[in-house]
Amino acid sequence: MRTLDQILAESAKRHKHLCPRQVLGARMGLFAAELLGLELPRGDKRLLVISETDGCAVDGLIAATGCRVGSRTLRILDFGKVAATFTDTYTEESIRIVPRLQARFTSAEHALGARSNWEAMLLGYQVMPVSELFITQRVKLDAPLSEIVNRPGNKAICTICGEEVMNGREVLNNGIVLCRACAGEGYYHSFAESMTAEIVERIKGN
Ligand SMILES: [Zn+2]
Ligand SMILES: [Zn+2]
Structure with a gap:
């Protein structure tokens, strides 16, 4: 097992x-894995981490x-919180961990000689007992794991934009297959088609 120092060096x-x-x-x-009884780092897809911040x-x-976005074992749901939920996808057991608000102050008691609040947090967080550092909850994910994790190999074509949607992320609207953007869950608005053509021309010109 790797030490915290080794993990922090890698981070x-x-x-x-x-x-x-x-x-x-x-x-x-580390604490979540201990509670779930899982060894770290993972090279498989057993542990799913949902981080509430980037x-x-x-x-x-x-x-x-060892969980990563690229291996589909890490998800970011940006709630702007340093918090994360750890799910053992075999047992479907989930644990959510959030640092205690007071930890940023009590860290100083564990980092005597720290020259700043920042250094007190940096050093204190490494040695504080988890009971002082974290609030830990057993939770149940709202969506079924099969929906969250993946349906690899699944492919659909959106009826409106014609783009390919992987992993079962398409939605059905009155029986019509749509991507999430065309179903109204988009995060962008596109310029008019002519604008796109104009950009292509400009790129070509360069
Ligand atoms: Zn940083
Ligand atoms: Zn679409």
């Missing part, structure tokens, strides 16, 4: 330096768990 390499939230992410991952904490989560 810091990815992050260019070490910061307190990476420590939180790493310790959340950014620093995620690098700690990745370093500790």
Whole structure:
């Protein structure tokens, strides 16, 4: 088993330096695996991590768990919280972990000699007992795992935009197959077709 130091070194390499939230992410991952009885890091798809923020904490989560977006074992649901839910996809047991609000202050008691609040958090988070650091809840995911995880190999074509939708992410609207964007869940509006043509021309011109 790797030590916290080794995990943090790996996280810091990815992050260019070490910061307190990476420590939180790493310790959340380690603690969740301990509670679920899973060995880390994982090279399979057994552990699913749903992180409620992007950014620093995620690098700690990745370093500790081995779960990655590219292997479809890490999801970001951006609620702007340093919090994550860890699901054992075999047993469907889920644990959500969120750092205690007070931890940023109590960390100083575990980092005597720290020269700043930031350093107190960085050092304190590494040694604080999990009971002081985290709030831990057993939770149940709202959507069935089969919906969250994947239906690899599934492919559909959206009736409106004609784009391919993988992994069962299409939606049915009155029996019509749509992508989520065309079903009204989009995150962008496209310019008119002529604008797109104009951009193509400009790129060609360069
Ligand atoms: Zn950072
Ligand atoms: Zn579409």
